[in-house]
Amino acid sequence: MSDHSINAEKYWQANLRLILGSLVVWALASYGCAILLRPMLSGIHIGGTDLGFWFAQQGSILVFIALTFFYAWRMNKLDEEFGLQE
Numbered sequence: 001m002s003d004h005s006i007n008a009e010k011y012w013q014a015n016l017r018l019i020l021g022s023l024v025v026w027a028l029a030s031y032g033c034a035i036l037l038r039p040m041l042s043g044i045h046i047g048g049t050d051l052g053f054w055f056a057q058q059g060s061i062l063v064f065i066a067l068t069f070f071y072a073w074r075m076n077k078l079d080e081e082f083g084l085q086e
Helices: 003-036 051-081
Strands: none
Touching: 003 051
């Protein structure tokens, strides 16, 4: 294999790890905290309501927005690392 294809494979593997990690965090926030862990989080109050309800209504959306910015920032760093910046 050429040096270019090895570099492209490493870039793609790093991208997939980033995507997988982001999806796991988002699933834990939206499905885990809002649905599965809701009974455990019901005793913790935030903003006048319990934490499980907050995650279901606002928290998972805020986590998704934060992950979007994190992904863009991290991809820019990966692009610089592999010499693919715009």
